[in-house]
Amino acid sequence: MPTLQIRSDIRQQYSLFGAYTVNGRTVVVEDLIVDLTRAIRGELPQLLADRHAFLERVGRKAARYGFLPGPDVVGDADGTSTTVDRIRRGMLDGFFGRTTADAWRLNPTVPIPPDTMRPGLEGTGPAIDLGMAFGALNSGASQWMWDWEDAGGDYRDQLYRAWVNLADILAHTWDDKPYVHPTKQRSYRIEVPPAQWPTIFHRVPGLHLRNRQMTLDGEHVPAIVPALVIHAVSNYESQQRNGSGIYYYVPKIETWQEARLVATLLKRLEGALGLRRGTLKIKMLNERAEYALQQEVIMWVLRENLIGPNVGRWDYINSREEMFRHDPAMVIPDPNAVTMTEPSMSYYTMRNALLATLAGGMPIGGMAAQMQNPHAPENDAKALRDIWFDKLRERLTGLLRIEGTLHDTYRQSWVATVQRDYVDAGREPLVTALDSLEQVVAKLTAEERGRLETLGLIKGGRITPLELTSADLTVEKLFSEEARERLLARPKGPTTEDGLRYAMYMATEYMYQQLQGNNAAAILDPRTGLRFMNDLATYEIFWHFLYLTVYHGAELSADGVMSKKGDRVTPELFSKLIDERRDTVKELFKTLNVVYERTHAELVLQVLKRQIITTGPDGRLVPQPRWIKYGSRVLLSLIEQPAADQQAILDAILSDRQDVAARLAREGDPAARVRLEKALQAHDYVYDVMQGAAPAA
Numbered sequence: 001m002p003t004l005q006i007r008s009d010i011r012q013q014y015s016l017f018g019a020y021t022v023n024g025r026t027v028v029v030e031d032l033i034v035d036l037t038r039a040i041r042g043e044l045p046q047l048l049a050d051r052h053a054f055l056e057r058v059g060r061k062a063a064r065y066g067f068l069p070g071p072d073v074v075g076d077a078d079g080t081s082t083t084v085d086r087i088r089r090g091m092l093d094g095f096f097g098r099t100t101a102d103a104w105r106l107n108p109t110v111p112i113p114p115d116t117m118r119p120g121l122e123g124t125g126p127a128i129d130l131g132m133a134f135g136a137l138n139s140g141a142s143q144w145m146w147d148w149e150d151a152g153g154d155y156r157d158q159l160y161r162a163w164v165n166l167a168d169i170l171a172h173t174w175d176d177k178p179y180v181h182p183t184k185q186r187s188y189r190i191e192v193p194p195a196q197w198p199t200i201f202h203r204v205p206g207l208h209l210r211n212r213q214m215t216l217d218g219e220h221v222p223a224i225v226p227a228l229v230i231h232a233v234s235n236y237e238s239q240q241r242n243g244s245g246i247y248y249y250v251p252k253i254e255t256w257q258e259a260r261l262v263a264t265l266l267k268r269l270e271g272a273l274g275l276r277r278g279t280l281k282i283k284m285l286n287e288r289a290e291y292a293l294q295q296e297v298i299m300w301v302l303r304e305n306l307i308g309p310n311v312g313r314w315d316y317i318n319s320r321e322e323m324f325r326h327d328p329a330m331v332i333p334d335p336n337a338v339t340m341t342e343p344s345m346s347y348y349t350m351r352n353a354l355l356a357t358l359a360g361g362m363p364i365g366g367m368a369a370q371m372q373n374p375h376a377p378e379n380d381a382k383a384l385r386d387i388w389f390d391k392l393r394e395r396l397t398g399l400l401r402i403e404g405t406l407h408d409t410y411r412q413s414w415v416a417t418v419q420r421d422y423v424d425a426g427r428e429p430l431v432t433a434l435d436s437l438e439q440v441v442a443k444l445t446a447e448e449r450g451r452l453e454t455l456g457l458i459k460g461g462r463i464t465p466l467e468l469t470s471a472d473l474t475v476e477k478l479f480s481e482e483a484r485e486r487l488l489a490r491p492k493g494p495t496t497e498d499g500l501r502y503a504m505y506m507a508t509e510y511m512y513q514q515l516q517g518n519n520a521a522a523i524l525d526p527r528t529g530l531r532f533m534n535d536l537a538t539y540e541i542f543w544h545f546l547y548l549t550v551y552h553g554a555e556l557s558a559d560g561v562m563s564k565k566g567d568r569v570t571p572e573l574f575s576k577l578i579d580e581r582r583d584t585v586k587e588l589f590k591t592l593n594v595v596y597e598r599t600h601a602e603l604v605l606q607v608l609k610r611q612i613i614t615t616g617p618d619g620r621l622v623p624q625p626r627w628i629k630y631g632s633r634v635l636l637s638l639i640e641q642p643a644a645d646q647q648a649i650l651d652a653i654l655s656d657r658q659d660v661a662a663r664l665a666r667e668g669d670p671a672a673r674v675r676l677e678k679a680l681q682a683h684d685y686v687y688d689v690m691q692g693a694a695p696a697a
Helices: 006-012 028-042 044-061 084-095 130-138 160-171 222-241 256-271 289-293 295-301 313-323 343-359 375-396 420-431 433-441 446-454 481-488 496-515 535-553 571-591 599-614 632-638 644-654 657-666 670-686
Strands: 004-006 019-022 025-028 074-076 081-083 120-125 143-149 200-205 208-216 219-222 245-252 280-286 305-309 399-403 405-408 413-417 466-468 522-523 531-533 613-614 621-623
Touching: 004 006, 004 496, 006 028, 006 446, 019 222, 028 208, 028 219, 028 222, 028 256, 028 399, 044 313, 074 130, 074 295, 081 084, 081 375, 084 295, 084 343, 120 130, 130 143, 130 160, 130 200, 130 522, 143 632, 160 200, 160 222, 200 222, 200 313, 256 295, 256 599, 280 289, 289 295, 289 313, 289 481, 295 305, 295 343, 305 343, 313 343, 313 535, 343 375, 343 399, 343 481, 375 399, 375 420, 375 433, 375 446, 405 531, 405 571, 413 420, 420 433, 496 522, 496 531, 496 535, 496 571, 496 599, 496 632, 531 535, 535 571, 535 599, 571 599, 571 613, 571 621, 599 632, 599 644, 632 644, 632 670, 644 670
Parallel strands: 120 143, 120 413, 143 200, 200 245, 245 280, 280 305, 399 466
Antiparallel strands: 004 208, 019 025, 074 081, 208 219, 399 405, 522 531, 613 621
C-alpha cells in the first residue's frame, strides 16, 4: 500500500486526519486521499500534457480550437458512451420534452438541492481568518464559496487553518461566542442565525495544482484530492444536521476528458461514503474558452452532480490570450478596456445561460470585483452603482423567451467582498420578482440605459428578452461556425503605452501580495480611485497581455510618454517601463519609511521581467521564448523558499529541462544538488511535467 506523507507540522497541529464516522461508515482521511490519487494518477499527467500538446499543434496550424466534431465518441465515469451529436440532440430532446433514447437532463438521480438555488449575491473568499469568515456569514449573501484555489492557497499552513475554521463554523462551535482576533485586537461574532447563513460551497483547486504538503510515493498529491476529501469527511455530518449538503466549485476545466476525471473522483468519493450517486453537488466555472466550446458535452459528462456553470470573466479573456498566443492578429487590447459589454463577452454570458437552461441546470453570473476603499469613501457611491448595474445587466442577459415561454435564468451572481452594503448593492436586480423588474430598469440613468440598449437588452426603456424558437435551437445553429467566431472573436479596443503601464502596475501589485501569501488582494485602481479584488486569474491576464504585446511587437494606437502612435512594443520599451516602475515604488517606499531592499519588490520586478524578456546571444534584449500557462505557479514555486534558492529556481524555470537535469547529474556538491533538485521540481510543476505523461507533440 503506498504511503501518504503529510508534512509533520500539519499532521501534528491540525485535527483533519485519521478516522471519521460518515453516513454510518468509518472512513480514514489518509486512505481516501490515497485511493482517489491512485484512481487518477495515470490519467491526470496525460490530460495536462494534452493541453500543451494541443496548443502546440494549433501553433503549427495542425489543429484549431472549435466545437467538437459530431461523430466523436464521449464516455462518462459511469461507463456510458455516446457521440457528441447524440449528446446535443439529447439535450434539445430533454428540454423540449421529447421522449427519445438520447434525451437527458442534469441531476437525473438526485435533484438540485433547494438551498443552492436561492436568488441573490454569492460571495467568495478564504476562511483563513475567522473574522473574515464570520463576516461572510453576516454579509447577507445567498451563497458563499470558500476558496481553496484563487483566494486561499497552501502557503505555510493557511489551507489547513481554513479547513479547521470551516469545520468549526459548520459544527456551530462559534455560535454565540466571540472571536478575539490576535493581531487586529477586534472581537468578531456570528450575528445572524444559521437559517440566514449563506449556502456553503467549497472551491477546490484546479487540476493543474499540486498539494505541497502531501506526497504519495514521492510525488505531490493533486491538490483537488485532499480538498474534496477533507471537506466531505469533515463536514458531511454537520451539513446533514444543518439541512444542507456537501457542495463544491470546480474551476479551470478545459475538456470533457478532464470533466470525466472530476466525475470519477466524485463518484469514487460518493461510493466510499455510501452516498447515492449524484449526492455530491458541484457548480463549475465556465471560465476557459476551451470549456465554452465543449460546454454541452462537459455538462453531459457531469450530469449526475452538476448544478450549473458560472461565468468566469477574467479567465475567459486569459484563455483566449493563450489559445491564440501564436497569432499576432489576436493579441487582445488593453485588458481594462475589455468589459462585459464587449460583444464576445456578452455572447459568452448569454450562451452560458442558454446551454445551462437547455440542459436543466442553473447558470450563475460573474464577479463584481469592486471593494470598499476606506481611504476614499467618496468613491463608494460609484462602486455600489457599478455593482448594481453589473447585476442588472446579467439578469437581463439571462432573460430568454423560448417558444413563448420566458426563462429567467441569471438569479445568482458574485461579489468580491463581505461588506454588507456592497452585497446589498447587487441583490436588488437578482432577487426582484420578474413582474417587478421593470421598476428596477426604470432607475437606470440615460447613459446606463444606452449601454443596455446597445446590447439589445432593453428597447424604448422596456425589457427585451432574447426571442428564440425551436428553429433557432438546432444542433446546426447552436454549434455553427458563426457561433464559434462570436465566442472567440478578438475584442476591439486600444493598445497603448498607458495600458502597458497599467497592466504592469496591476501585475506587480498582485505579485507583491502573493509572495506574502495573499492570493486574493484588494488593489487600488489609480485611474478611478476604486479598489478591486484581484486574484490569480486577474494576474494571469495582465502579465500575459504584457508578454504577448512584447512577443508580437503589438502596434500602439496612441501617443505615450516613451512612444508614439504606430510604434511597436519592444523589449526595450518594456524594460524602460520596468525601470520606471522601480523608481515609482522606491519613491513610494520612502514616504512610508519602508526599506526597498528589505521587501519582495525587486524580486517581483525581476520575475516579471524575466518572464517577458531575456538577453539574446548578441547581448540585445529579446522577447522571452518560453510561454508559461500559469505564471502564478512561478510565484508559488518561489514563495517560502530561501532567498539563496530563489534565483536558481527561476533560472531552472526559464531553462530547458534537459539542461537543468544535466547540471544536476554533473553536480557533486550535496548542497548544490539539493538546490538543483528543488529547481528541477519547480520547472516540472510550472510546465506540467509529471510521471506517466507523454511529451508534448
